Amino acid sequence: MSSSTIDAKPAKTVNQPLPWSLWWRQIRAIFRLEIEKNFLSRRSILLYLLALIPIGPLVLLAPFTPPGNEWQDFAQYNMIFAIYYGGLILRTVVFFGCAWIFMNLFRGDMIDRSLHFYFLSPVRREVLVAGKYLSGLVTSIILFTGTTIVAMLLLYLPHFPAESSRYFLDGQGLGQLLTYAGITVLACIGYGAFFLVVGLFFRNPIIPAIVLYGWEWLNFLMPPLLKKISVIHYLQSLTPVPVSEGPFAVVAEPTPAWIAVPSLILVTALVLIIASRRIRHMEIRYGGD
Amino acid sequence: MIVFDDVSKFYGEILGVNRVNLQIAPGITSLVGPNGAGKSTLMNLMTGLLRPSRGHVTILEIPTDQPEQLFRKLGYCTQFDSFPRGLTGEEFIRSFLLVHGIERKKAKELTQVALERVSLVEAGNRKMAAYSKGMRQRIRLAQAIAHQPEVMILDEPLNGLDPMVRAETIALFRKLAAEGLHLIISSHILHEVDMMSDRVILLNNGYVVAEGNVHGVRDEMQEHPMQILIRCDKPAKLAARVFDKDHVVEARLHDDRLGLFVKTRDADRFYLLLNAVVAEGEINIESIAPVDDDLSAVYQYLIGSEGSS
Numbered sequence: 001m002s003s004s005t006i007d008a009k010p011a012k013t014v015n016q017p018l019p020w021s022l023w024w025r026q027i028r029a030i031f032r033l034e035i036e037k038n039f040l041s042r043r044s045i046l047l048y049l050l051a052l053i054p055i056g057p058l059v060l061l062a063p064f065t066p067p068g069n070e071w072q073d074f075a076q077y078n079m080i081f082a083i084y085y086g087g088l089i090l091r092t093v094v095f096f097g098c099a100w101i102f103m104n105l106f107r108g109d110m111i112d113r114s115l116h117f118y119f120l121s122p123v124r125r126e127v128l129v130a131g132k133y134l135s136g137l138v139t140s141i142i143l144f145t146g147t148t149i150v151a152m153l154l155l156y157l158p159h160f161p162a163e164s165s166r167y168f169l170d171g172q173g174l175g176q177l178l179t180y181a182g183i184t185v186l187a188c189i190g191y192g193a194f195f196l197v198v199g200l201f202f203r204n205p206i207i208p209a210i211v212l213y214g215w216e217w218l219n220f221l222m223p224p225l226l227k228k229i230s231v232i233h234y235l236q237s238l239t240p241v242p243v244s245e246g247p248f249a250v251v252a253e254p255t256p257a258w259i260a261v262p263s264l265i266l267v268t269a270l271v272l273i274i275a276s277r278r279i280r281h282m283e284i285r286y287g288g289d
Numbered sequence: 290m291i292v293f294d295d296v297s298k299f300y301g302e303i304l305g306v307n308r309v310n311l312q313i314a315p316g317i318t319s320l321v322g323p324n325g326a327g328k329s330t331l332m333n334l335m336t337g338l339l340r341p342s343r344g345h346v347t348i349l350e351i352p353t354d355q356p357e358q359l360f361r362k363l364g365y366c367t368q369f370d371s372f373p374r375g376l377t378g379e380e381f382i383r384s385f386l387l388v389h390g391i392e393r394k395k396a397k398e399l400t401q402v403a404l405e406r407v408s409l410v411e412a413g414n415r416k417m418a419a420y421s422k423g424m425r426q427r428i429r430l431a432q433a434i435a436h437q438p439e440v441m442i443l444d445e446p447l448n449g450l451d452p453m454v455r456a457e458t459i460a461l462f463r464k465l466a467a468e469g470l471h472l473i474i475s476s477h478i479l480h481e482v483d484m485m486s487d488r489v490i491l492l493n494n495g496y497v498v499a500e501g502n503v504h505g506v507r508d509e510m511q512e513h514p515m516q517i518l519i520r521c522d523k524p525a526k527l528a529a530r531v532f533d534k535d536h537v538v539e540a541r542l543h544d545d546r547l548g549l550f551v552k553t554r555d556a557d558r559f560y561l562l563l564n565a566v567v568a569e570g571e572i573n574i575e576s577i578a579p580v581d582d583d584l585s586a587v588y589q590y591l592i593g594s595e596g597s598s
Contacts, residue, residue, distance in 0.1 A: 022390045029387035033373065041374055113371035117432075119338060120367075121388045122360035284338040285300075 023127050030118070030131025031138075038101060038139040043108070050097050051143045054089050054151045062158035074156065074167055078176070081155050082241035085180055089151060090235060091216060094144045094187045096209075101140050102195035103205045105132040106279070116284045126276040133196055133272060140188040148184045152177055172240075179240045186238070190231040190264045193271040200278045220245035224252035234260040290314060291335065291440065291471060296344035298330055304495040305330035309344070311490065311500065313473065317466045319482040320475040321588060322492035328475040329368065331492065332442050335473065336365045348440055360389070364433035368444040370425060372417050378428045379404065379413035382435050389436055403435035406461060408454070422449035430458070440471040447476060459485050483584040493592045503584050513590045514538045514552040515582065517559065520575040524549040527572050531562060550580065 038044060109115035118128050156164040156173070167173035194212065198205045216232040227233045227250075237254035238261075255263070291313040298305035306327040320328040333339040334346050337353035346353045349362055372381060382403055386396035404413045407427040412420065417428060426449045433441060443462075447455050462485055466472050476482050482489060483503060491499040491506075499506045507515070520543075521527055527549050528540040536559060539552035553559040556579070567574055580586075 025390045025392075026388055029384065029390075033384050033388070037374065109373075112374065113369050114373045116338060116367060116369060117373065117385055118388065119356065120336060120360055120365050121385055122357045122390070123388060124357050281340070283340060284333070 023124070023130075026123050026127050027131040027134065030123070030128060031135045034105065034132055034135030035138060037108075038135060043100075043104065047097060047100055047139075047143065050093055050100070051147045053093055054084070054147055055154065058151055058154040062154060065159040074163075074171075074173075077156055078241045079243070081152055081180075082239060082243045084151070084155070085148065086236065086239065086243055089144070089148055090183065090187055091232065093147060094140070094184060095191060095213060095216065097144055098136075098140050098188055098191035099195045099198075099205075099209045102133075102136045102192045103199035103209070105136050105196055105199060107199040107205060119282075119284055125279040125282075129196075129272060129276045129279055133192065133275075136192050136196065137188055140192060141185050144188060145181045145184045148180050149177060152180060176240045179238065183235050183238050186261065186264055187231065187235055189268050190234075193268040193275070194231070197271050197275045197278070200275055200282070220249040223250055227252050228255070231264065234264050290349070291473070292345075292347045293331075293334075294345045294347075296334060296341045296346055298334060298339060299342045305339070306334070306492070306495045306497075309497055311497065313471060313490075314488075315466070315469050315471050316487035317462055317472045317474060317485055319486040319489045320473065320492060321479065321482055321489050321584065323592060325494075326492040326592075327495040328492055329444055330495075331490075332365070332367075332444050332473065332475060335442055336363065338365075360438075361436070362438055363440045363442065364436065364438035365442045366429045366433035366444060366446055368448075370422070372425070372428075374418075375416070377414050377416055378409055378420070378424075378431070381417060381428065382432050385432060386435055391436070399435050399437070403431040406434060407431040408457065423451060423454060426450060427454070427458075434465075438470075440473070441465065442473045444475050445477070446474060447478065447481060455481070479585045479588055480583075486584075489584060489587075491588065491591055498591050499587070503587060504582060507582050507587050508556075510587070510590055511554065513581070514554045515556045515559075516580040517551050517553065517556065518543070518548055518576075518578050518580050519551065519563070520548045520577075522547070522573045522575075523571070527566065527574075530566060530572075531559070534558075534562060 038047075106115065109118070153168075156167065164173070168177065195205070195209065198208045202208055216230055219227055219230050219232050222230075233252075234255055238257055242254075254260075291311070293309045293311040296309045297307045309331065320331060322328055330339065334341055335348060335353065337356055337359060340354065348359060351359045351362065353359060373384075376384065379400055383396050383400045386399055387393065389396075391399065400413075401410070404410045407430050409424065409427050409431060412424055417425065420428065426446065430443070430446055433443070446462075447458060450458060459481065462472055462474065466487065474482070474486070486503070488500065488502050489506070490497055499509075519527060524542050524546060528542065531537050531551060532540050534553075536555040537551055537553050539550070541550045542548075543550060551559065560577075563574065563577060566572055581590075
């Protein structure tokens with residue numbers, strides 16, 4: 001009773017100019033939907049709490065000015081912040097915050113069973129990846145750059161307000177502040193792309209996230225070549241105050257900024273291309289007949 | 290035209306659908322079959338949510354792996370009862386029209402039209418989390434039709450609707466079909482399918498077991514003779530009159546003895562015979578009605594009772 005077979009091979013595509021304005025409109029629409037989800041959903045409460053973790057101890061310590069004039073040249077403050085930033089903000093808050101935001105961009109929609117609404121729209125899957133990635137990037141940058149800036153100001157300003165103001169307005173303070181903020185932005189770019197892909201390839205992305213976390217923490221023990229296969233190596237190379245990694249650390253030359261920054265961005269672009277390819281061939285199977 | 294060219298889909302070793310060849314013309318086409326027959330798989334293949342393991346599917350000559358062209362012409366109302374969180378019905382439809390790339394003003398207009406079509410204008414400003422099941426079904430339908438597609442695929446679109454809204458929705462489907470749209474609808478409610486469909490595709494265990502107009506499908510089922518009930522004043526006499534014909538395989542009196550059930554392998558010849566009987570004037574025939582010339586009967590014969598509702 002079935003009909004006869006007919007030729008149903010895909011039609012040849014005709015070369016047409018790329019519809020950039022359409023793509024841009026679509027990216028904006030996806031961005032708006034996602035940014036609302038990132039900031040206003042119940043899930044985002046955890047994110048706010050995470051972003052506040054580095055602020056809490058500094059607020060508690062704010063009333064206690066350390067004794068002695070040697071603190072007023074800020075060398076100790078600089079070292080304390082470098083350790084605080086590298087250990088707590090960068091390796092923990094930014095890392096897990098990016099994991100939460102970017103893994104949920106697709107995985108969250110799959111859990112909510114709402115990803116098909118995007119897949120049933122006339123949107124190139126690459127455009128979808130771009131829109132979602134941008135929303136994750138803006139969310140993480142706003143939250144964690146905010147955390148970085150507030151944490152640094154909270155460390156310095158309450159104790160020696162006049163000196164701190166001068167330090168930030170006329171001294172090295174502002175440069176350091178912007179450098180740390182820049183490193184946070186780069187971390188969001190790099191970790192974000194990685195976690196976006198992890199969310200696409202793994203049903204349970206927690207395990208690869210923990211593996212990467214371990215890899216990043218153990219980076220100081222690795223030989224120079226392996227160090228370079230990590231995000232943290234490039235980010236640490238950019239920090240304004242070098243921090244000793246302890247007696248067991250394998251010392252490696254920091255990568256200059258002109259190599260570190262483009263390298264991170266290049267790797268991010270490659271990872272996003274992998275994500276686009278993955279999403280292009282992805283099927284929706286969260287329901288059956 | 291929607292074309293399936295030798296399409297199979299396997300989930301690992303599990304069969305979704307196998308060797309499907311179909312050409313679906315405009316109008317309402319219903320997919321009918323028990324749970325697990327492959328209805329949703331077929332719909333997901335049509336919309337590119339699933340990729341065929343073998344063969345090609347094209348919708349209006351567009352391959353299903355080109356979403357950026359396909360979904361300008363196609364709307365799919367899925368069975369998934371879930372939505373992006375925190376949106377009102379109106380925001381939901383408008384947001385996804387914007388994702389289509391439609392300009393803001395036009396998107397607003399189209400949203401209003403879609404909400405009107407499913408009678409949800411007043412509820413449009415409420416959060417979808419507060420919607421009843423029927424309202425959620427209608428808002429999904431509105432989202433699927435909002436961009437005014439030429440092909441609409443609707444997976445159990447009448448589920449959860451009250452009788453009044455069901456009737457309105459069926460009327461809407463008929464109107465859209467009359468405008469020349471393709472509507473592919475899956476449903477378990479056979480009498481509704483019978484009422485609204487121009488043709489049906491019967492599926493069982495991943496195979497298309499029949500397709501076409503219900504009466505045409507029934508006519509082709511030679512192994513199941515057509516059953517006809519004739520209401521008349523002398524059923525016993527009529528039985529004697531028809532029983533010697535080679536195409537009549539059974540004649541049985543109705544319990545009230547005012548009617549006769551006849552099973553025939555050739556309904557057309559039987560109707561000609563009845564014309565002759567009427568012309569003779571001996572027997573007064575009150576009514577003639579086929580008993581098993583509907584979708585329920587076809588379903589029963591081809592698929593059995595396991596999935597019928």
